[in-house]
Amino acid sequence: MKTIIKNGTVVSETEMYQADVLIENGKISAIGRNFVEADACVLDASGQYVMPGAVDAHTHISLQAGACHTTDDFFTGTRSAVCGGTTSVIEHLAFGPENCSLRYQIERYKKAAEGKAVIDYGLHGVFQQVDSATLQEMEELAAEGIASFKIYLTYAFALSDADALRVFRKAAELGTPIAVHCENDSIVNYNRARLVSEGKTAPRYHALSRPNECEAEAVGRMLHIAHMAGDAPLYIVHLSARESLQAVREARAHGQKNVYVETCPQYLLLTDEVYERKDALKFVMSPPIRKAEDTEALWQGLADGSIDVVATDYCPFNFATDKQLGKDDFTKCPNGGTGIEERVMAMFSAGVMQGRITPSQFVKLLSTNPARIYGAYPQKGAILPGTDADIILIEPQAQGEISIRNMHGVVDYTIFEGMRLQGCLRIVLSRGEIVYRDGVFTGQEGTGRFLVRRV
Amino acid sequence: MKTIIKNGTVVSETEMYQADVLIENGKISAIGRNFVEADACVLDASGQYVMPGAVDAHTHISLQAGACHTTDDFFTGTRSAVCGGTTSVIEHLAFGPENCSLRYQIERYKKAAEGKAVIDYGLHGVFQQVDSATLQEMEELAAEGIASFKIYLTYAFALSDADALRVFRKAAELGTPIAVHCENDSIVNYNRARLVSEGKTAPRYHALSRPNECEAEAVGRMLHIAHMAGDAPLYIVHLSARESLQAVREARAHGQKNVYVETCPQYLLLTDEVYERKDALKFVMSPPIRKAEDTEALWQGLADGSIDVVATDYCPFNFATDKQLGKDDFTKCPNGGTGIEERVMAMFSAGVMQGRITPSQFVKLLSTNPARIYGAYPQKGAILPGTDADIILIEPQAQGEISIRNMHGVVDYTIFEGMRLQGCLRIVLSRGEIVYRDGVFTGQEGTGRFLVRRV
């Protein structure tokens, strides 16, 4: 079975050019001019961008947080992803039982995803404790395609600096990026307790409890500790504060290598005015939504290459029920927001169509870079001969709107409700199959495969 | 007539991947896997890099300097180029008669190149005086494919700052880059006169007469003046001093756009010890060869992206005759050196094979960037469907040596004599034709065409 995408503008991380794309057996077999194949299915991409499918390197599709579980399983979550133009996800795992092995959670998630996911999925290992057994597991899991690990500096299994160092030392040896949630646990907990004791429990205090410096401090600390480990690959997830970005720039200017920065659409498109809204609980997530100066700095970071990746930190809880747990006390509200379906077109519209980033930068930030950093490139993240035919077609001259009414998910709200979109997603191919077309999901539960990643 | 390059590693400015390249009618028609064409000529590129042909954006193939003329015409000069892996040149013109129009020299050079050049050639316009007529010519010539202009801050037709500003204002309107030779004329002339009056006429004093700060000052001045013109496109030719690079970095950090930096192999591979050699006159060129700290800084600039282009400033005079004019007084020596044939493999060996730059950075610096900045991209500088089939094949595991003995030119020396090479140029295609193969020039005089450039 062959498919030809004809007459489109192919966009890579550096180039835009007119070409046809020939797909055979789920892979791209050729890129060229005037392809004619008698037996091929032809998709006319005139006036459209032909881009590598987006990679969402930071999802929490399935997460138990206290009494609440995210609204999704791997079928509904990846269906939302693909209806938004994302053709691979790399899931950050929930914590398992105390003292469980790294593999324990990996196996649970593999089982949860298998037969459910509609697109290919990778998994980041997650650390709860650091000991010789878990460090040994890093090596084994990396060999099996789990080429990255997550550590937390806050929440239940916050690692000490020494344990972070031990993980980084192993990572430097293996080349596996360590994704780090950077916030100062000690300060955050103090702030929360203080605010609650002062009766300051409205959602706006969530933001005040986690100020910019809490993040910037932790980012600076991790830069030092990764450096002590010989410039171990450090991937800072959901960077939101301008001071954090500045710290990264300075470390790089001093010569530190292997530092990667991720931000998310919510830190680019929203400002802390949301906490004055009636539905402020929708925006209780960590880090919190920041100020306009921060969004400005982050857009600048996208444009100048200081930020490498835009992912979602997708973590959906229903507003009508789950989020209401926080209505009298922000510390009771399950943290997290939406975005898996919104990310691609929101960034295309606000980034590319408003001239803040080029189409090539868009491809780099949402697809090529996350694939490359996390070891899935060029299988994912590129339109090149031999790579998986994960491709999206976007029509820049069409328009749309983000609204829960026309989305494909389960969660009952979107943080971007009402956002006008310039540009429209037309077609999504996953390994050569059309899985989305003009608003309709056309894929099949269970066709997604575990993504073996190598660094 | 079709050609297939099979089994090679295609290298773009960002990617390396296995693919076959199909060429039809002098253009790339497809890139893919397992191409089979009954009637095609097949080139086996196993174990080789398949790269876009190099672009030399700074040549003086044909230049009269005082009593001397460069050793080349457009046949011999471009033959040398192509035997070194360069498939396009953009020539910097000599000055014409006083008060001549821009077009006057363009026409002279077009005539000189036509029927002679073996590869495609562009021409930079050159300013001798700035007035409303020449500013008007900029617009007309740009429309005819002369999408760049050169100004000098020293030598016979050094422009005043005000005239430079007038050129930049027009350039900002047209989008045409202005290539600038940056040295402080006043200081250089003072230094030369002072040294000669002190009897300091040996070649080493050539270097002392043009210190780093002379260049860095002029670079800083042009950055300011281009900025006054609304960030007009400023292309700094043959940057050689670390302080100059620092000035560019700071201007960019302050937000200045449209600044491009070129350096040359001689500023990367040689140090000022050459002026202590017996054959020191070979290295009398401007700017002069610098110190080891400068070469170090320039390599760093290549690696971190601060430098955009590596070109040659090729300007060949025979050592046995022309250069000897300077034997008793460096100010009498015609300025210039070799490099058009040496550049590609010298940079491949010292840059790529010694790990200072990646193969993709090599492609970017020697091919993609000069083509893009000067408006020849993607016709030149890329391996993409629809572009000219200017392609080189390099075998990284073979070895060679730079020596005048095995070169294809007319000039009687090379500044890199004796340099051992890791990597060997195997085949060069110019618009689909094999023009060089394993040491032998196989092209034809006069097949090169005028390169119409658009910005």
Place this chain on the structure above:
Amino acid sequence: MKTIIKNGTVVSETEMYQADVLIENGKISAIGRNFVEADACVLDASGQYVMPGAVDAHTHISLQAGACHTTDDFFTGTRSAVCGGTTSVIEHLAFGPENCSLRYQIERYKKAAEGKAVIDYGLHGVFQQVDSATLQEMEELAAEGIASFKIYLTYAFALSDADALRVFRKAAELGTPIAVHCENDSIVNYNRARLVSEGKTAPRYHALSRPNECEAEAVGRMLHIAHMAGDAPLYIVHLSARESLQAVREARAHGQKNVYVETCPQYLLLTDEVYERKDALKFVMSPPIRKAEDTEALWQGLADGSIDVVATDYCPFNFATDKQLGKDDFTKCPNGGTGIEERVMAMFSAGVMQGRITPSQFVKLLSTNPARIYGAYPQKGAILPGTDADIILIEPQAQGEISIRNMHGVVDYTIFEGMRLQGCLRIVLSRGEIVYRDGVFTGQEGTGRFLVRRV
């Protein structure tokens, strides 16, 4: 004859402390507590600051510019100075006849000042041409107490870069600071001609003809050239643009020594809105008044120590007559403004009393630094045993207003008309004599002496 200043707060460039000051024979003989001297004149300074008299290192008291002469001679000019708290001036000389020696103008000014000046006065030598004779004069004049020289990069006797280098080389040898008027002559003249040819002759175009970059470029160029001369002492007069200050900061961060920066009250207290006023001609001076971002940057430079000196560039022409020459064409307006009487209290009020600089920084910027840099310290600029008793008493809790009505000069306007002052100048002593008290000039024509300066 002895004088004791009792009960005041003595302010040095770093300290504030309660002490009495004993003066004998025009010099400070002791600083201490509880001084009692039967035969001394006692000045009660309770509630007042006791500060070293201000030094104005940049005046044009007597200057012929085209058809106009400044309104002052050395009597009226220094009388204004002292009534404002300035007890020494260092005059920048007008140009003399073509090819005149440095000494020619020095002698003229010495003659003009002798028997007229009411306070001590120094003179900066001024370059019109650079040759072996003038370079030799530098050495002789420095030995006679002319420890500094001025060069211009614009106006009638603008020096070439090479000539500037020659002056700097000599200055590096002698240690004498070179005061430089930094503007790009070529660009300024082009802008002026262009604006006039476009009929843009209103005062506001004066500012547009000399944009920030014109100054910043020239500052950058001089930094390079002073550096080529071995970090010769470079003193940048009337710095006004934030980009210029940034250039100085970067040069210092790269290790350049012996760079000094002067700004003036008009660049701190006024913004370019003045050019929209009816009396805009009052503000035609070079550099022009800048934007609010510049004033902000300059105040920051005072606070962080990047700027060394606040002087006036005093150059008074009558508004009713002289300045009107420019009413139809800004290029015809004699350049210059007022300030010699206003500087000290304007800076005290806007700087110290508004908390932007400390009293010690005020002393440093207006008195200690100019004296030290130009070789008059500690004779001037300090309250220490053995130094000249040039002292001012300021009462911070009193108030006043700058108005031509209550000034002591000849010129018919002040650029700061209507400015409210917090703080009031009470008493001024020049070498121990009370020359100003509570609004009344009590000095005598001709008591000022030539100030021999040594570096």
Place this chain on the structure above:
Amino acid sequence: MKTIIKNGTVVSETEMYQADVLIENGKISAIGRNFVEADACVLDASGQYVMPGAVDAHTHISLQAGACHTTDDFFTGTRSAVCGGTTSVIEHLAFGPENCSLRYQIERYKKAAEGKAVIDYGLHGVFQQVDSATLQEMEELAAEGIASFKIYLTYAFALSDADALRVFRKAAELGTPIAVHCENDSIVNYNRARLVSEGKTAPRYHALSRPNECEAEAVGRMLHIAHMAGDAPLYIVHLSARESLQAVREARAHGQKNVYVETCPQYLLLTDEVYERKDALKFVMSPPIRKAEDTEALWQGLADGSIDVVATDYCPFNFATDKQLGKDDFTKCPNGGTGIEERVMAMFSAGVMQGRITPSQFVKLLSTNPARIYGAYPQKGAILPGTDADIILIEPQAQGEISIRNMHGVVDYTIFEGMRLQGCLRIVLSRGEIVYRDGVFTGQEGTGRFLVRRV
């Protein structure tokens, strides 16, 4: 009783000038010329510097560490101090019993010092736990003259980040500097355990267990946390690593206020080669002795004003006995070194006489700044009318040597043994009394008073 110091060169933090100093009743009453007093004791200071007595802001004269006690009590410790030119100390206290109040230790130390100290002494409060009681004590103690507090980030009573924040919040309110020992406790303990488990117990491993980044990370963290508290006054003790200094520079460049940096002579004069010596145990202190690049960076920091204070971290244990506890395991060695008697002349010789800092910078770093930052200025740290007559006379043209043979202390070694000195301490006055003269201690036990400090 009056004393006159005649004919010396008085040195302040900014000035050097010839003057006599008159002392009455232990205080300076006047500074002037040609003082004649019939009944005064006259000290001839011809050819000598007259400087404010040095302040040692970081001593551990009396400290119990495990089984060991420092060799001194307040008599012997301050006798050593004064014989080296130090006329005030501010002692950092040992920890008291668990949960003791701040005042508990203050009282113990007051008792220990009273009747023993020969010079005036201040005390820094020390935190062991942070709670509402200790925060309340800060306020009370500050009112009693304890205007500074110490917190540790490592050792037994390492504070959490949240507790540090609470202390900084209170400090911002009171204006009291918080002295912080900055090292990453988690990493240091991990390194120590790892090295010991690998059998790496020689003294050189002490240095490896506390790398530069351990300090720089903690410095960066404290900068952030002090900033969160509204730029609370942060005083970084014994800064030793170049990266730490860089972090401070960057924070200041970003606008952070109230940051103070202290270093010590051992980090300026010794390099880590000491750990290869037989007597390496002498140098087991924290932070450890660093590399030559660090000493170079620290000297640069003294010269450019980035470092504010040079103190000792004096903490003497006998080499023959106490230090030997570490001979088989560096973790068993009591930490600390000598310096209270050596600091002033070592810094004078290596700093002033070798041209790295000026005499005024020397005075600022060793006397004026510590007095000012910690609230003892101008009573201490200045030669001004009304201040305590704590004065030292140094003869720059005399020579000496640091050796345990000619010192006045109890500890059995000096870390600077054999260092040749250019410059010789002649006389020390403490509140007007001569307490040291030409090698002989002439003071009296118990004349020192508790130093009430106010910020």
